[in-house]
Amino acid sequence: MKSQSSQRSHSNQRRASPSLSTWVQIHRKTALQSWQRLLKTPASSFATVFVIAVGLLLPALLYGVSANLSSVLDNLNGTAQISLFMDNGSTASELRRLSEDLLSDHAISSVALISSEQALEEFSAATGLSDLSQQLSDNPLPATLVVTPVNADPESVATLAARLEGTSHVELVRVDSQWIQRLAAASQLVAVSGQILTIVVVLGLFFIVGNTIRLAIENRRDEITVVKLVGGTDAFAARPFLYSGMYYGLGGGMLATVLQFAIFIGFNSALQDLLQLYESNFHLQGFGFTSSAALVLGGGAIGWLGAVLASFRQIAAISP
Amino acid sequence: MIKFDNVSKRYTGGHEALSAISFEIGTGEMAFITGRSGAGKSSLLKLILAMERASTGALFVDGVNINRLSRRQIAQHRRKIGAVFQDHQLLFDRCVFDNVALPLEICGYWPQDARRRVRAALDKVDLLRKERLYPEMLSGGEQQRVGIARAVVNRPSIILADEPTGNLDPDLSADVMNVFQQFRDVGVSLLVASHDISLISNLDCRTITLEAGKITEDYRGGGG
Structure with a gap:
């Protein structure tokens, strides 16, 4: 057992007040x-x-x-398209004029014209029913304008589609991006x-x-x-x-x-x-x-x- | 330093452990509390440590009313007290050194400083060579001394001890008392609960005798 002098010898030494390094240790x-x-x-x-x-x-x-x-x-959003199915009465010149009108629309970047003849050919080729199409007296398929919008996000595409709804000679507007939505x-x-x-x-x-x-x-x-x-x-x-x-x-x-x-x-x-x-x-x-x-x-x-x-x-x- | 003013402690169930106790322990005073088991010695020490709250009366330690302390203040209060418990209260998954270092760790001592202090405290109770052992490898008496080293390591202003020599042979008991007296001599107040009559009479310190929760004798002593 130690004497009293050694007992108090360290009493005045530093007692770490919460300094950072003590805290860390x-x-x-x-x-x-x-x-x-x-x-x-x-x-x-x-x-x-x-x-x-x-x-x-x-x-x-x-x-x-x-x-x-x-x-x-x-x-996929960049590929949104709007198909405009025309009525049967529209003539080739009317279709051309309409596609030019559409092209001048700032919301539309390109317009592709698929005539009713082209549509029938594609249909025949795709289905293999060329005989059938020859037997038809009348081409039942409408001409189509395929519109690619500038803005591909679903909302602006929908707005554009709604606006195109009222165009003359357009019978049906279909947004091809519905499955994307x-x-x-x-x-x-x-x-x-x-x-x-x-x-x-x-x-x-x-x-x-x-x-x-x-x-x-x-x-x-x-x-x-x-x-x-x-x-x-x-x-x-x-x-x-x-x-x-x-x-x-x-x-x-x-x-x-x-x-x-x-x-x-x-x-x-x-x-x-x-x-x-x-x-x-x-x-x-x-x-x-x-x-x-x-x-x-x-x-x-x-x-x-x-x-x-x-x-x-x-x-x-x-x-x- | 410690002042009991008409303090009573009644436990739920009606048992009154202490009734209307009044006494005062001065700075640098060493006093024994004696009496049969169940007389209220441990209750008295628990009140000072704020392990229990007095039912009535006021208890002041260093001028502070212990009954009014918040949880946080209780923790601060206990840092001023070195307590030796009857059942040692050691941590069995830590070695002797780490057990003694615990109060310093809590107070945020610089580790190098803490190491020196722990060694000094272990030296006092003659356990320096066993600092890397675990409490379960030690005898009851050695565990008791680890508890004493932990009580004094923080240089408290008050030391409370509940039967600190209960497991020690007479020589070691005398050594422990010697350590306690050294602390008294530098101004520490000590309150020691014990029924080791021969040890107490040898020292001739102040001795408060409890019986059924009341002070029956307050012998002022010649040596303390």
Whole structure:
């Protein structure tokens, strides 16, 4: 046992008021301890990480599908066309005059004229019913003006189509991009489902992380009691658990990224085979660095926040 | 430093552990609280640590009314007190060194500074060679001394000890008392609950005797 002089010898030395480097050192130590604690129970830690990864993967995949659909739509939107079916009474000169009128319209970039004869020829060639067309005394097909609008977005195409509706000799106006609009609506649906699923999944992950953390706190109740008895605040007692929650979330985010990448590779090779048949040069997208980073950081944030929500009330309830 | 003013503690269920207790411990004063088990010794210490709240009366520590502290203030209040618990209250997944370092960690000490202080405290209780061991590898007496080292490591202005020599042989008990007296000599107030009559009479300190929650004797002592 030491004498009194040595007992007080350091009493006037620096007692670190919360300076930044002390704060960093203390946090680093807590972070390391929490990490080591997770590694002590690898199976259950991995189970939590895996559940979080699957949860994050579902909305991530939906977002991927939705992003790819909209890039497909962007490509297709440039190809919107409006077909004007003329009545049978319109003559060739009238058709020419009308197409010139249309060309002067600033909303229209080009006009192609398909006469009723051309239409019949195409029809015969396409269907192989050339005999039938020869037997007809009258050509039943109308002449058509195919209008390509300047603005290809669905709204301006629809406006233009409505305006062309009233043109003389035009019997029927049909927008050829209706299936694109349907695809756009479907894509919108996917995007909205993605958003709803995200909300549900985030709530679910809060519960999963919260439950895991609650269990950990219950297992270490004695330790929290001791920490509080020697003057630890609730925040101090909660800190290791917040790190655990963040690790779970980050781990889940990383695993989700890996799984997403594996699915992408598997799906992409099948897709490229299919696309080759259509001679398309479409490439899957939405699985780049940004989305991976968002997945990992988002997972970490969810884990941390879930731990915050779970731990504070429970730690406050332990009051020796 | 510590002032009980007509303090009573009644637990739910009606049991009155302390009734109308009044006494005062000055700065640099060392006092024993003695009495049979169940006399209210532990309740009294718990009140000072704000582990329990007084049912009536006022309890002042360093001029602050303990009954009025918020959660956060309670944490701050406990940092001024070094407490030795009867059941040691050690962390079994941390080594001796880390157990003793806990109060310093909580107060945000510079780690190098903390290391020096922990070593000094462990040296005082003669456990420096066991700093890397875990509490479960230690005997009851050694665990008790780890608890004492943790209580003094932060250089508190008050030390509370609940049967600190309960697991120690007479030599070690005397050593612990020696450490306590060193702290008293530099102005620390100590309140030690004990029923080790021979130890108490040897020291001839102030001794407050409790019986069924009441003070029956307040011996002022010659040595303390």
